[in-house]
Amino acid sequence: MGARPYSFTASQAVNRRDSEMVDRAVIEQMVRKSLQERFTGNSPVIIRPLSHNGGPNPLVVNVSARHVHVSQQDLEILFGPGSQLTKFKDLYQDGEFASEQVVNLIGPRNRLIPGIRILGPTRNYSQVELSYTDGVYMGIDLPLRTSGDHDGTPGCVLVGPHGALNMDRGVIRAERHVHMHQSDCDHYGVHDGDYMQLKIDGPCGVVFDRVLVRQHPKVKLEVHIDTDEGNACHLPSASRIELLK
Structure with missing residues (x-):
């Protein structure tokens, strides 16, 4: 006798579909976690x-991971009118903190670094601080600068939940x-x-x-x-x- 064709009942088909949905959800969660572990090590x-x-x-040494500083005006572009930074964790210097707010960075090669943390409080300028390794990955020729020295520096696009900020300068490697x-x-x-x-x-x-x-x-x-x-x-x-x- 020939082999009997394998068939699904309606119940089996539903169960298989649900299983595939669960598997996909698990995989997506793993990918998000992996990306987060790679790109959001922003706590000092x-x-x-x-x-x-x-x-x-x-004498204290602080290894400072990639992060963003923003002006109040740019914060509202990214997170909406009236937005305020909310504290995630205090930093070593009094009054400074890592915020709950994170943004995605898009560079000239259309490469993405997701979840870069904003440090507070807001400043009178916006600035992205990356390592040279980040710059190589993103295709950005990073200049070595002190904070706030943005003349001739490259820009990028920051994407928040409310809108995108097109920075024409301000991406540096901090001296x-x-x-x-x-x-x-x-x-x-x-x-x-x-x-x-x-x-x-x-x-x-x-x-x-x-x-x-x-x-x-x-x-x-x-x-x-x-x-x-x-x-x-x-x-x-x-x-x-x-x-x-």
Whole structure:
């Protein structure tokens, strides 16, 4: 006898359809999670080694992942009229925070980095800070700049739930820098605008040149480096961190 043709009952067909829908939902959830893990590591990683040469204040290094700063006007373009940033997590500096709001970044190759977190509070300009690795992926030739220096910088498109923001400039790789109170400047013998070295001891120890000093009366001692730099020295394994004049 020949093989009997396989057939579905109506109930089996419904069950199979539901199963396929569940499988697809699971797959979509896995993809979203994978993208989120890859692209939204935007919470700062603060390293406090047991050994450092801080003076009146402890020396802290913050690995700053990709993020966005926005003006109030641009925030309302992205999230709607009257929108306000809502706090997700406090940052190390008093009054600064990672917000609940995230945006998608579209570059010149039409490549996408989803879910880039906005840091608050709002500023008088909008700016996107990426690592060189991000720039290579996106096809953006990133200039090395201090925050707010946007002359001749490339732009991008930011997409929020309410609208898209076409930035004609403001995409940078932030110059590594150290925030200092005047008491910290006195301890290290430096002034605002000077450059220092950051020496990191450990299994992947390095010395970073040209760490810009940024003095302000309301800040705490904190070094900012990006994810490329943090990965290069495997900062979590650091045994000692020093700022050198």
